[in-house]
Amino acid sequence: MKKGGQFPSGREILLIGEDGDQLGNVTVERAFEIAKAANLDVVIVAEKANPPVCRILDYGKLRYDQKRKIKNQKKKQSAQKLKEIKFHVNVDKHDYEYKLNHAKEFLGKGYKVKLSLVFRGREAAHKVLGFEIIEKSLEELKDLGQAENKPAFAGRTISVSVNPVK
Secondary structure (H helix, E strand, O other): OOOOOOOOOOOEEEEEOOOOOEEEEEEHHHHHHHHHHOOOEEEEEEOOOOOOEEEEEOHHHHHHHHHHHHHHHHHHOOOOOEEEEEEEOOOOHHHHHHHHHHHHHHHHOOOEEEEEEEOOHHHHHHHHHHHHHHHHHHHHHOOOEEEOOOOEEEOOEEEEEEEEOO
16 A cells, blocks of 8 residues: 555554554554554555554565465366377277277376267268277276266267266
8 A cells, every 4th residue: 555545644444563463543644654664565455344454564575475376376286188099980909909908098097088989081971880989998998987978979070078987
């Protein structure tokens, strides 16, 4: 709060000292004198209270601490990681098992897995085969993950998301 800021001179405020103890009701000018003697700032804590509550503290340090707190919160949060496994209708048995083992590994590590079956050219005429492959893979993954939704056909792909079981 700058000198002569929001409060008219002579108005009383409830002042809290730098160590957290209440200094009682003082005038705005007296609050600035106390803060200047301690080489600190007067910061409004509760403007709507009657009388308004202000605190003596180092405003620069307060801003710094707030920024550090936000930075640490961002550091601790992790985005949900999504791994995608792509199949084709004419996938070989070995390739299918290899990709399914990757999906099992990802689910075991706690990743969300998206199973996609992509149709090329005239393969799109055999949607039933595509849905069978996806259903078969969901059946094999049911102990490690649960399907988030039903397999959906969009464009030239059938896709379904699988969440890891906790």
